[in-house]
Amino acid sequence: MTGLSAFPVLINGCLKQSIDIFDRGFMYGDGLFETVRVVKGIAPLWEYHCKRLIKGCEKLKIETDDKLIERLWSGLNRVIEIAGTKSDTCIVKLIISRGAGGRGYQVPEQSTATEVVICYPAPSYSSTHPSEGVNVTTCRYRLSENSYLAGIKHLNRLDQVLASSEVPKSSSEGIMLDQRGRLIEGTKSNILFFGDGEIVSPATDLCGVDGVARDFVFLNAQELGLSARFERVLPSAIHQFEGMAVTNSVLGIWPVRQMDGALLPISPLVYDIQRLFNEKLMFEYKV
Template sequence: MMLVNGRPASVLPLNDRGLQYGDGLFETLRIRQGHPSHWQRHLERLREGCRRLGFAAPDAAVLETEAGRIAAAHPDGVLKLMVTRGPGPRGYRPPASPSPTRILVGSPLPDSLSVWRRDGVRARICRMRLSSNPALAGIKHLNRLEQVLARSEWEDEYQEGLMLDGEGRVVEGTMSNLFLVRDGMLLTPSLDQCGVAGITRARIMDIAAGMGIVCGQTGLRLDDLFRAEGLFLCNTLIGIWPVRCLEGQTLPVPDLVRRLQQQLDTQDP
């Protein structure tokens, strides 16, 4: 099911700036028992992204109603919510009075997610690097060419690829955030220059604080990953995926990671 500005549709105007320039944002939500999970967290990140791109966020009540229609059609599935600046004339200059476009798409939940959650995943280091831009760091904008090119580097022999910035700092996976375990602490890359500040990443940091686990955001290098006591990936759909193998090196899965999985599951409806 797909809604464009509240109406069933499968096309966009050719002059929509989301299509022409990637001028917009998106959120990916897990639908559980007919309800989009952690709706307020996603809505807050969407609002922040709209603020930073310089156009008004859609009305929250309208978005919630439309999300409910998608959730009713996919009660145990995935909702992708996109907001673009809307149609505009030729050229990069944004229209003075934009009319944002709302696009909501529902789809089934992929079958393999629970298997990788239990068994862990194989990951690699991507050759493609992320560009640094503090003005866009953290938000989930529609410009995903770096991730597309990174994901094209392998077939199905890995479940995820890790991306570095131009200075060689580890930032995130192509579709996930990253944590490592060191001396009983959690460390996750700082996202002040690039990367997406994931909803599940924030939830895990909150959970860790509640469990009395120290969690820091810092600059990480490849050596830090290979020396870690454990690594895991996270996003809204996968929850937590332990990394069992990185570039052919086998990694342990600490008990701390399994405890975090359990706590994360407990918070979900």
């Protein structure tokens, strides 16, 4: 098998690569997804992914049962075994849609959720990104605001698709603003700023995704002797911080060394977090 067909896919527990054309995930983006990093059969942030997924199902009113997480975990193990990546690092994508049914936006009275599990190879990043930092570019395209959907990882990702098309090859990430011009997140990551003994992340209560890696950092900040808080951050305020980083469950955490051509300091707190990721999330940073 070559190309996308080489990736094992389970749809409702069956090994296949086609989905009902009337599935509402395809028709309307009516669903959710999680991108799970798996290391030697272990998903270090599994509980965080499950919590966000369940929250998303409740928000979208997608009916599931108490066996959902058990089925997804079983599916995860099955696809990595088929892919032959059980002893390596890989990425497993979980997708939950409302399922097939109904013409138009009205939610059908009865529907059965579609559960998709896909295994991908782990992406290959430059070995210098974690230590030397990355360049980022602010995108002109701005995030849509919807406080009800903010935080969850729903299938409607056109904001990120359009913003990503602006990011030059010289940058590793695009930085997205809200409609008021405030910093929110990267196209595929959350943003962290560092001050005197604290971590600050842009608030994502109006738009953006509550990343599981950021949740992990916030919940473990005290272990590093740090406090953590959310704040509304304008681009003009970046110079007030001692450094900036981007983080997600796949890449871990990278310091930002340059934003829109302006050099930024790299906070040593980034390397403290990398050590924590090594210890608890099975990363292999050289710190």
